[in-house]
Amino acid sequence: MNKKLLKLKVTNLYLLRAGEKYLLVDTGYEYEWELFCQRLAEASVRLDEIGWVLITHHHDDHSGLLNKIVAANPGVKVILSGLGKGYLATGEHFHTPEAGYVNKRIGLLLSLKSRFDKKWIHAFPAYKIRENDFLIRGDTSFEELGIPLAGRILETPGHSPDHLSVVFDDGDCLAGDAAANFLQWAGAKYCVISVDNLDQYYTSWKKLISSGAKRIFPSHGKLFTVDALKQNLGKHKKEGMVLFVERCL
Secondary structure (H helix, E strand, C coil), X not given: CCEEEXXXXXXXXXXXXXXXXXXXXXXXXXXXXXXXXXXXXXXXXXXXXXXXXXXXXXXXXXXXXXXXXXXXXXXXXXXXXXXHHHHHHHCECCCCCCCEECCHHHHHHHHHHHXXXXXXXXXXXXXXXXXXXXXXXXXXXXXXXXXXXXXXXXXXXXXXXXXXXXEECCCEEEEECCCCECCHHHCCCCCCXXXXXXXXXHHHHHHXXXXXXXXXXXXXXXXXXXXXXXXXXXXXXXXXXXXXXXXXX
16 A cells, blocks of 8 residues: 655654545644644645544544644545544543553653653644544454545454544555554564553454554554564563553552
């Protein structure tokens, strides 16, 4: 699948040509507007050429610029999980009681980051859906949404309850945070740094594997093959996690 990578500070966004318009997957942090516009210009794409924005999940590094994009291009249609509708309306990350960092080393690193990075607040401008937006309930093909792309949007919860991934017919997978190639030296094992439900997370890996995914394009880190998911499936254990509730005690 032909795609353009928009590399922001820590988040990979993807642009895909769909007929006369583009589909944008995720948006980046609220403070990255100028960088986003710069990357868009480098890709030779105008804001008004974006016909759809797919939000893989509600977290701030994925939805922070959504309101600005919609304000600049009111005709754009937003695609999001039915669960994500409520989370986006709050402007804050939602976490389940079993949510946490996938291991102690990453937990320590991110605890230090939270002390010194004032922008790392896990909040974003609340977004309220409009009549022309699409709410995904169950796995859905782009064809069903009237978008000329050969692929499917899959529900892949675990990192967050509202998480969506995309698998195209050629095996390319835009995984969002359903997988990652980030902090491998800290033992991430192709997981994103935190999960809401570890069992669901690995179930979503199995779903991506069985869907025919071949190349994984994560939101964080470089692309990798699906073999990495097969080899690392189940490597993290619940007892090795650092739960967010434990950090608050």
